[in-house]
Amino acid sequence: MPLVADLWSFLHDRIGLFEACAASGDAVRIRLGPRRVLVLSDPDLIREVFVHESKHFVRGITGTPLRWLVGEGLLLSEGEVWRRQRRDVSPLFGRDRVAQWIPSIESAAATLVSRWRDGEQRDVYYEMHRLTLDVAARLFLGIGSADDGRLHPALEALLDQEFSGTIRLGPLRWPIRSGAATRALDELVSRQIAVAGSSAGGPFIDTIAATARDGREVRDQLMTLIITAQETTAVALAWLWHLLSRNERVESELRTEIERSALTGGTTHPYLMTVLNETLRLFPPVIAQAREATRECVIGGVPVRRGDLVVFSQWVIHRDGRWFEQPGVFLPDRWRDGLEERLHPFAYFPFGGGRRVCVGRELALTVARTVVPIIARHFRLLSIPGYEPRISAVIMPRPRNGLPMRLVRLQPS
Numbered sequence: 001m002p003l004v005a006d007l008w009s010f011l012h013d014r015i016g017l018f019e020a021c022a023a024s025g026d027a028v029r030i031r032l033g034p035r036r037v038l039v040l041s042d043p044d045l046i047r048e049v050f051v052h053e054s055k056h057f058v059r060g061i062t063g064t065p066l067r068w069l070v071g072e073g074l075l076l077s078e079g080e081v082w083r084r085q086r087r088d089v090s091p092l093f094g095r096d097r098v099a100q101w102i103p104s105i106e107s108a109a110a111t112l113v114s115r116w117r118d119g120e121q122r123d124v125y126y127e128m129h130r131l132t133l134d135v136a137a138r139l140f141l142g143i144g145s146a147d148d149g150r151l152h153p154a155l156e157a158l159l160d161q162e163f164s165g166t167i168r169l170g171p172l173r174w175p176i177r178s179g180a181a182t183r184a185l186d187e188l189v190s191r192q193i194a195v196a197g198s199s200a201g202g203p204f205i206d207t208i209a210a211t212a213r214d215g216r217e218v219r220d221q222l223m224t225l226i227i228t229a230q231e232t233t234a235v236a237l238a239w240l241w242h243l244l245s246r247n248e249r250v251e252s253e254l255r256t257e258i259e260r261s262a263l264t265g266g267t268t269h270p271y272l273m274t275v276l277n278e279t280l281r282l283f284p285p286v287i288a289q290a291r292e293a294t295r296e297c298v299i300g301g302v303p304v305r306r307g308d309l310v311v312f313s314q315w316v317i318h319r320d321g322r323w324f325e326q327p328g329v330f331l332p333d334r335w336r337d338g339l340e341e342r343l344h345p346f347a348y349f350p351f352g353g354g355r356r357v358c359v360g361r362e363l364a365l366t367v368a369r370t371v372v373p374i375i376a377r378h379f380r381l382l383s384i385p386g387y388e389p390r391i392s393a394v395i396m397p398r399p400r401n402g403l404p405m406r407l408v409r410l411q412p413s
């Protein structure tokens, strides 16, 4: 019963389904209910969809579950609207502009560690969410920690919603969406839009308010930036701490680099970059992407009809032995000698590719490069003996029951 079996696997064990497809070939046809789906596991074929044939593919129905939250912002818009939105916000994500945000990011990290106590156990996944929400609110809404009175209730409500669990029926799961959290964030966004143009808003909100078509688009764009920025970066950071806690040698080498740079006033952390690359390889925050064909074409010798979906999974391709030696092992050293430049661009692509490549890549890397040294100088994060996280992956690889870890305060050197 392939028609039912594929849909069942898709809902129940998405990573397992993509792995099974990759094991049977580089271009495998499956059915998800009435939809014809082509699963690609070869970087050349993925490049065909993302680059050579990109004008015949749109995000289409694949963004539907998010639409209630982010509307027609940059993530889900298409055509002329997308082109305008992308052109208007891209300059804000350039390297020099992002560097100007480092003090705000440092402040958010300092606030986080000031709340932590020696010896306590915390869910590091939840903590990384708080951190990245805080960063997103400071950057995109111009809200600083001085405004905690307004910021935290809305952000915490969104977090609580995110962590409030799901309704389950056998293997089927739906997130509980009270709507209250979204309304709270919506109100906060509207309040900040009202002050756009004054010094309180900040460059993101000002640029978006000045270039968007109407108030609805301003709201959608800001919600898009907040949601895309915080969730992905939080997932990456959470798995980074998890991997470090299980790899003593890597953790110790990273600490040495961070301590040395603190003493010398250095700002670059080459080893941290290899750790980040390796984390994004093994735990890509977006496990898979999909596109919908707008007309007939042939990909990898397989005919694709209008309305078909084409899917490719970073999770599976990043763990493919054809491109990575010892693919299942956490080995930051593999990135030391320019591996990224030698690899096919779609053998390692945590930020996607083609014209819709992640606009926030530089910001995400800057957040990680800034917060990891601050946290590491204050605390060691130790895994809880016997605790093995289970992954729940719809779009992001989330630890199903969180990532509880023991915090050990360090004496500043």
Ligand code: HEM
Pocket (backbone or CB within 6 Å): 074, 075, 076, 086, 224, 225, 226, 228, 229, 230, 232, 233, 236, 284, 285, 286, 289, 290, 350, 351, 352, 353, 355, 356, 357, 358, 359, 360, 361, 363, 364
């Ligand atoms: C480690 C962190 C991140 C990862 C792994 C990541 C990954 C991705 C991926 C794979 C896409 C392509 C989605 C698709 O085309 O189907 C994407 C798009 C996007 N990302 Fe990120 N992202 C991260 C952080 C951020 C940050 C910090 C922002 C800042 C606002 C951001 C904003 C966006 C936006 C707006 C898009 C849509 C771009 C477009 O369609 O033109 N992301 N991201």
